[in-house]
Amino acid sequence: MAKGYLSLVLHAHLPFIRHPEYENFLEENWLFEAITDTYIPLINVFDNLISDGVDFRITVSLSPTLIDMLRDDLLVSRYLKRLDRLITLAGMEAGRTRPEERINRLALMYLDRFKQAKYVFSEKYGNDLTGAFKKFQDLGKVEVITCCATHGYLPFMDLHRPAVKAQVRVAVDLYKEVFGKIPNGMWLPEHGYHPGHDEILRDVGIRYFFVEAHGILFGTPRPGYGIYSPYLCGSGTAVFGRDMESSKAVWSSREGYPGDHNYREYYRDIGFDLDYDYIRPFINGCGARVNTGIKYHRITGESDHKDIYERQAAMDTAAAHAEDFVFNREKQVEHLSGMMDRSPVIVSSYDAELFGHWWFEGPDWLEFLLRKLHSSRDKVKTITPSGYLDLYEKYPGITPSQSSWGWKGYSEVWLDGSNDWIYRHLHKMAELMTDAARDHKNATGRSRRVLNQMARELLLAQSSDWAFIMKSGTFDGYAADRTRGHIGRFLALHDQLRTGNIDMKMLGETESKYNLFRNIDYSVYA
Amino acid sequence: MENSDPVEDIPGNADGGFDLPRGYGDNKITLMGRDPGTLYAYWEIKKDIDSGVREGIRKQGLIVSKSILRIYEAAKDSSAAGLKTAFDLELKDGADNWYIHVGGAGKAWRVDIGILCATGEFFPLAQSNVVRLPADEMSDICDEEWMCSEGLYHKMSAAAGGCDRGGSSFEFIHFHPRDAIHPRDAIQPRDAI
Structure with missing residues (x-):
């Protein structure tokens, strides 16, 4: 047994965005950029470690909406087109920048990365990246868990428990379909926990979930191990608390590693920097400048002046930051060992998209970190939450406090003047859906299709992303439109179900557009 | 070049075109807990219920003073059955939702919407669900098996x-x-x- 354990958790999630009615849709790029910048680089890290015989454990949460999008034929074909366009652009850049050696090296680096991404995506993993994660899980290195169906913020659904259950059950059903088993753990969206929801997790076979540190520290009874051990809720489901110290080292824009001046600058992209006529074919279909993913500068400092990015210097910095992270975890474990009668576990969890997309060197940092921990395994060893739960016979009990990882630790991000209008509709929809499912048991034919699509529309309307985006003020028009659209379609379908006057054209179009959870069964709400 | 001429994106409303109902014909008030110190209530009151209550008030010879939210609280560790009146909030005309700031982490709360008469009588129009706000401090309760000083x-x-x-x-x-x-x-x- 190691002196202490590190449980790294990466939560990968994007809201369901798929617009077959348009050839190009700006917000679909969120997925495409995340695939190239984050998911493929992380997969490369895991493949590299495995092929080099590095022993590591990490937990990756894949949200159901992301799983569905990664397996969607239309989005996959659009991604490949985009990747081809990027390869073309990077090739042009390799030619254009030839006289400037430092920039040219970077252009060639991007060309190589994009070609490599295409190989990994298409040839190695057959256009379905979930297969890569399944492989890592089967090898015992990565514990793949999932999140609620559409990343719905559960504390605000508690008035209608069937809605909470549906978010959980639909997610577990999809996970089983893709990964062939029940997930060991669940990432509660936004770490939003409401007392009692652990029972719903238990009922579907989930073994553990996570909360923010204060969810444990303000829990009852008083937690004697702080956040450095899991606890068992009354339901028997285990709960882990997120460690702030290690999280901030990566998260914080002020204190965290990603702000180092040697790292790549996110905000300088050739989509904005180069001549419009040159870049026009590679930016948004409508001609608006957008990020291409090709960036030649480093953070440099606070001012607008940015130096050229030096890859080797950035790699050296990432290695040093990995060393620093390991050093601090070892110190943390030493400190905790004096207060605990068992080996502490430090849970460091992050949004996966931070790695690679925002923090370009994040995947490299992770690879350095896991190699370093492998070589000094006696002090701090990586472990999955399931692995830690197998270490001891007994764990203390707790009822965690209601909490989230949002601003101030509760629900203010998802309930303020910018987004509070949605809840009267979401609550009504949950009520109508539950009643409809109970009134139409064993529905068949058209009624069944209507009920299933109503369930999809409700789930999609509940996505916490919309309220978050409304609050953040970027893309708020899209988030409001999406919310209104799902509410409106749900109410229209409900009315058609009630009157028996089903509009088959509308139903078909809606099923085709919002086609996630193909095997959903509305009776999950009954 | 195959992809050099992308098709136009469509500006504006991507998924909208729906006018949402202002109400659902319900007579109810719903309470939500936002943080240890804030409740949020939204409501919909049927016109016939509102006018019926006002008619009843008039028949009793009472005078309507104002529309209010009446907030009830229960002590931190007591059940919702122990709810007692905490305070009232006067509503502005046309309001259909309200943020209510309370000093009540860990306590249970309920809100009634109704009509207050000049002589103090209160006539509720709807009663909310009970919400317990989250805690924001260490629990007083210890586990005997896993003692924690x-x-x-x-x-x-x-x-x-x-x-x-x-x-x-x-x-x-x-x-x-x-x-x-x-x-x-x-x-x-x-x-x-």
Whole structure:
């Protein structure tokens, strides 16, 4: 047994965005950029470690909406087109920048990365990246868990428990379909926990979930191990608390590693920097400048002046930051060992998209970190939450406090003047859906299709992303439109179900557009 | 070049076109807990119920003073059955939702919407669900098997950053990857496309 354990958790999630009615849709790029910048680089890290015989454990949460999008034929074909366009652009850049050696090296680096991404995506993993994660899980290195169906913020659904259950059950059903088993753990969206929801997790076979540190520290009874051990809720489901110290080292824009001046600058992209006529074919279909993913500068400092990015210097910095992270975890474990009668576990969890997309060197940092921990395994060893739960016979009990990882630790991000209008509709929809499912048991034919699509529309309307985006003020028009659209379609379908006057054209179009959870069964709400 | 001439994106409303109902014909008030010190209530009152109550008030010879929210609280560790009146809030005309600031972490709350008469009588129009706000401090309850002194609690709490919510501070809004996915795109207004 190691002196202490590190449980790294990466939560990968994007809201369901798929617009077959348009050839190009700006917000679909969120997925495409995340695939190239984050998911493929992380997969490369895991493949590299495995092929080099590095022993590591990490937990990756894949949200159901992301799983569905990664397996969607239309989005996959659009991604490949985009990747081809990027390869073309990077090739042009390799030619254009030839006289400037430092920039040219970077252009060639991007060309190589994009070609490599295409190989990994298409040839190695057959256009379905979930297969890569399944492989890592089967090898015992990565514990793949999932999140609620559409990343719905559960504390605000508690008035209608069937809605909470549906978010959980639909997610577990999809996970089983893709990964062939029940997930060991669940990432509660936004770490939003409401007392009692652990029972719903238990009922579907989930073994553990996570909360923010204060969810444990303000829990009852008083937690004697702080956040450095899991606890068992009354339901028997285990709960882990997120460690702030290690999280901030990566998260914080002020204190965290990603702000180092040697790292790549996110905000300088050739989509904005180069001549419009040159870049026009590679930016948004409508001609608006957008990020291409090709960036030649480093953070440099606070001012607008940015130096050229030096890859080797950035790699050296990432290695040093990995060393620093390991050093601090070892110190943390030493400190905790004096207060605990068992080996502490430090849970460091992050949004996966931070790695690679925002923090370009994040995947490299992770690879350095896991190699370093492998070589000094006696002090701090990586472990999955399931692995830690197998270490001891007994764990203390707790009822965690209601909490989230949002601003101030509760629900203010998802309930303020910018987004509070949605809840009267979401609550009504949950009520109508539950009643409809109970009134139409064993529905068949058209009624069944209507009920299933109503369930999809409700789930999609509940996505916490919309309220978050409304609050953040970027893309708020899209988030409001999406919310209104799902509410409106749900109410229209409900009315058609009630009157028996089903509009088959509308139903078909809606099923085709919002086609996630193909095997959903509305009776999950009954 | 195959992809050099992308098709236009469609500006404006991507998924809308729906006029949402202003109400659902319900007579109810719903209460939500936002944080240890804030409740949020929204409501819909049927016109016939409102006018019926007002008619009843008039028949009793009473005078309507104002529309209010009456807030009830229960002590921290007591059940919702122990709810007592805490305070009233006067409603502005046309209001259909309200943020209610209370000093009540860990306590249970309920809100009635109704009509207050000049002589103090209260006529409820609807009663909310009960909400228990989250705790914001150490529990007084200890587990006998897993004893935890206050001293140990504070040491472990300090090791955890003292309930610091670092990953969820305001920088969360600015630094969240989902926000950062397209920070530059966000300044391209869709209707300018």
